Amino acid sequence: MEVNDALVDKLAHLARLSFDGQEKEGIKQDLQKMITFVEKLNELDLENVEPLIHMSPEVNVLRNDEIRGSVSREEALKNAPETDGEFFLVPKVIKR
């Protein structure tokens, strides 16, 4: 699998990251190394193996549907980068 600029751009967009110039060249090389490294797995015959999806041995973990405490508005807004005390504020991103 060859990692090219188009793939880096596509992945960066999906991951909501951006890389410029030298940084982009670096991540391209790193990705190439990492992908080549994990391609080691292609050597194994996995024809009749089911994927392991859940680690917890617990099944159907249920509880009564009771109202429990949650965070208050004040707590929820405590770490907000910008707030009017009632809502999270974000920069205007819709163009008219």
Next chain:
Amino acid sequence: MFVYSSISHYQSQLTQGHTTCVEAVEHYLRQIAATRHLNAYVAVYEAEALARAKELDTLRKEGKTTGRLHGVVIGVKDVISHEGHPLTAASGILQGFEAIYSATAIKKLLDEEAIIIGSLNCDEFAMGSTNEHTVYGPVLNADDESRVPGGSSGGSAVAVQAGLCMVSLGSDTGGSVRQPADFCGIVGFKPGYGRISRYGLIAYASSFDQIGIFSTNIPDTALLLEIMAGPDVADSTASRQQPDAYSKELDTPKTPYRIAYFPEALDHPSLDPEIRDAIYKRLESLKNEGHHVQPVNFDLMDYIVPSYYVLTTAEASSNLSRYDGVRYGHRTEKPVTDLVDFYKKTRSEGFGKEVKRRIMLGTFVLSAGYYDAYFTRAQKVRKLLTTKIELIFNDFDFIILPTAPTTAFRRGEKTEDPIAMYLADIYTVMANLAGIPAISLPLFRHNNGMRFGLQAMASRQNELSLLRFSHELLTNREN
């Protein structure tokens, strides 16, 4: 002069009036101040810890103490939520964040009258094996300051190694507790998956993550596990099996154990020959002590790390998508053109290099067209590994491995090549892939002066027998 050896010894000193919680906290605050350059702590709760110590001393004098961790001074890795205290995962993206609730594990420690003295440096979002990938700068290994303490829980390891708290908490996704314990010459224990609730632990790879314990002895480890373990309504993946009374059941009549080792692991070209010889020698002496020690073929050694990196980066890329600069954390101050641009700028500024690498790989293995070839394939390898390990535990009580292929690296040695760093996890990721408990025990010293450990693993839910065995190994060492 305050000297710490174990929780039970400290508490008997308290009861007999030979020391106080305040004296203990003052001692640790002095030690922390004197070793700032090690960079183990990212925040120290000086006034709060002293006030709590004072309060506990008063309670004790009034005969009102009930806590099993009465006065125990604990440091916590900067990925575990502690209400009203900073929580940043050593990342630029969480600068200024303050936890609004406590992790279940923290709540349980505090309910038993523990004193939390501060939060500890680590690799950003627990991703790394050297504790160099942190917004706070690298942590130094107190045994040799030109070397790394290991990672990702490097600060937690050094805090116990250098006597900056009694015990500490870390998190272990692929060895992040055992490997730094190995590098720092202390005990590092990762319970089986789900043994301790993950509620309040910042998620890296949710099907691997587990809170772990750093200490200098097994009774301390056992007591902390006993207190933190158990079902939790806030974490449906936590085991519903009631935990054992680990600390009360450590001493048992000696019985011969069935111990497996993998020649493929011990003869692996990446393993330092001196470490290999030390482990073989210890296996030999276990045999001489009457245990059944046998080699087991394990031909999957070279597939462990690749499958681990596919799965953990996939989970990380998903877990870390929550850092978007809207509700908390870093937000870009640059002008933005639209919402996508806002996210990209915020995240690119906030995350460090290693975290970005892993998000990118995780995004790749989950992306359309590659999902089955990479992600599903790695899940199948995980199944293969887990089945194989379960089969081994049908015939054996423990598997013995090295913890790490080398002693602590020099600073800067592994930062540039991600693969070199990933390969250092070869012996530890197995336990996370299979969800089993594992421990690193400081039994050896290398010719280069560094201490290193032996790793033991037990079957799922068998923390008790693993701790008993570990206790025996460490006690024998001391004799």
